[in-house]
Amino acid sequence: MNFIKEELSTPIAAKYDVIVVGAGPAGIAAALSCARGGLNTLIFDRVNCLGGGWTAGLINPLFDHQNKSGILSELISDLDASGQWGGFFNMSFNYEYMKHLLDTKMQQAGVDVLLNTFFAKTITENNRVTGVITENIDGRKAYLAKIVFDCTGDGSVCADAGCEFQLGSEENGYKDCQPMTLMFLVGNVPEKYKEGAMLGDVLKRAYEKAGKDLPYFRPFLIPIPNSKFAVLQFTHMYEYNPLSAKDISAATVAGRQQIIDAFDALKRFDPDFSELELITSANVLGVRESRRIVGEYTLTLEDLVEGRQFEDAVANVTYGIDVHAKHGSSRNYQMIRPYQIPMRCLIPKGFYGLIVAGRCISGSMDSMASYRVTGNCCQMGETAGKVAVAAIKAGIDVRDVDVKPLFNCN
Numbered sequence: 122m123n124f125i126k127e128e129l130s131t132p133i134a135a136k137y138d139v140i141v142v143g144a145g146p147a148g149i150a151a152a153l154s155c156a157r158g159g160l161n162t163l164i165f166d167r168v169n170c171l172g173g174g175w176t177a178g179l180i181n182p183l184f185d186h187q188n189k190s191g192i193l194s195e196l197i198s199d200l201d202a203s204g205q206w207g208g209f210f211n212m213s214f215n216y217e218y219m220k221h222l223l224d225t226k227m228q229q230a231g232v233d234v235l236l237n238t239f240f241a242k243t244i245t246e247n248n249r250v251t252g253v254i255t256e257n258i259d260g261r262k263a264y265l266a267k268i269v270f271d272c273t274g275d276g277s278v279c280a281d282a283g284c285e286f287q288l289g290s291e292e293n294g295y296k297d298c299q300p301m302t303l304m305f306l307v308g309n310v311p312e313k314y315k316e317g318a319m320l321g322d323v324l325k326r327a328y329e330k331a332g333k334d335l336p337y338f339r340p341f342l343i344p345i346p347n348s349k350f351a352v353l354q355f356t357h358m359y360e361y362n363p364l365s366a367k368d369i370s371a372a373t374v375a376g377r378q379q380i381i382d383a384f385d386a387l388k389r390f391d392p393d394f395s396e397l398e399l400i401t402s403a404n405v406l407g408v409r410e411s412r413r414i415v416g417e418y419t420l421t422l423e424d425l426v427e428g429r430q431f432e433d434a435v436a437n438v439t440y441g442i443d444v445h446a447k448h449g450s451s452r453n454y455q456m457i458r459p460y461q462i463p464m465r466c467l468i469p470k471g472f473y474g475l476i477v478a479g480r481c482i483s484g485s486m487d488s489m490a491s492y493r494v495t496g497n498c499c500q501m502g503e504t505a506g507k508v509a510v511a512a513i514k515a516g517i518d519v520r521d522v523d524v525k526p527l528f529n530c531n
């Protein structure tokens with residue numbers, strides 16, 4: 122590869138106690154937790170809203186929230202109080218209200234928020250992360266912090282700092298990562314599906330009549346509370362590389378094609394759906410799996426099967442191993458015993474001033490397929506935020522914090 126040499130001198134925009142990169146369920150909880158604990162906190166995201174998968178990704182329902190108090194139950198009870206919670210499985214929410222609620226929570230907690238802001242580079246001194254460089258309408262800026270949270274879902278901050286990571290399987294790399302999905306909204310859903318449904322058989326029949334292959338056999342139609350719309354979890358793009366801009370672009374284009382195919386097949390070949398309306402696809406492609414950062418501990422399949430509990434637990438998980446494998450594969454849903462995630466999975470091995478939270482923490486492929494759902498990402502972000510508060514206040518490393526008294530375990 123040829124290189125162009127850049128001479129860069131980047132202005133330092135501000136210094137914070139904590140910077141959270143990525144405002145998905147893990148990031149928003151980490152930021153709120155840090156600010157409420159008295160830390161000067163910045164959160165930023167490359168899209169134009171807070172919430173990550175919850176909002177920009179059009180993800181619903183909110184799995185694994187039942188056994189959790191803290192920020193997650195606070196968000197749910199606020200949504201519920203304003204009639205924006207319920208719907209499918211009684212655990213879905215209205216996207217626009219979720220965005221507004223998260224804006225409000227950040228304002229109330231005094232978190233500085235930057236939207237439409239890209240993480241560009243990590244600032245490091247040997248194995249210590251001391252800040253990040255961002256790019257947005259203001260140009261390129263440096264922000265310094267005592268602790269940086271990588272809540273990008275892709276572990277991009279950790280990878281740039283030089284942390285070890287895994288991608289997919291040892292044998293096939295990214296090709297064994299879970300498929301990507303572009304969620305999309307539809308309107309005028311037939312009365313009989315208004316409460317939500319699995320549309321596998323319905324779509325299979327319509328696709329047979331259309332003479333096309335079904336991309337996925339377990340699609341869900343999920344009604345959105347307080348709206349006339351439902352979201353369809355249907356498109357499935359296999360074997361694209363989540364760390365390649367070219368592949369992500371190609372998967373997005375393939376997703377949009379699958380949406381048009383599904384809409385046409387339903388409208389033309391199923392009389393129930395003759396009035397169906399196509400509203401919009403998600404702002405961002407849904408990536409189920411990319412980097413898994415290697416931490417001070419790596420969660421294993423055995424931990425899930427045994428239901429392991431840890432002294433330094435940051436989240437309680439009850440959700441099973443949910444793999445969207447191709448039709449006919451034996452790798453699908455598998456039950457687990459309720460288990461915990463230790464803080465050590467959130468500390469990149471050998472690195473300082475850096476915490477990773479969300480789907481990119483340290484775990485095997487199987488275990489990631491369980492803890493990746495949003496309730497768990499939110500709870501681990503919240504507890505890790507408390508660990509950051511304790512570490513910064515005591516002037517110690519996050520590894521030396523006693524996590525047990527900080528974990529809101531029920």
Ligand SMILES: Cc1cc2nc3c(=O)[nH]c(=O)nc-3n(C[C@H](O)[C@H](O)[C@H](O)COP(=O)(O)OP(=O)(O)OC[C@H]3O[C@@H](n4cnc5c(N)ncnc54)[C@H](O)[C@@H]3O)c2cc1C
Pocket residue numbers: 142143144145146147148165166167168172173174175177178180181182183184185238239240241272273274275277301302303304354406407408409478479480481493494495496498
């Ligand atoms: C199609 C699909 C369906 C799913 N269905 C469900 C479901 O029904 N229920 C459920 O609970 N879970 C579901 N999940 C899982 C869940 O949505 C994710 O695992 C979860 O959102 C991960 O949370 P997170 O905070 O780690 O990351 P994310 O929610 O992905 O948030 C990461 C944030 O970081 C930002 N970011 C990334 N890179 C940068 C950068 N360079 N600069 C600035 N910002 C950046 C992103 O814009 C994003 O906002 C689904 C996932 C997918 C893909």
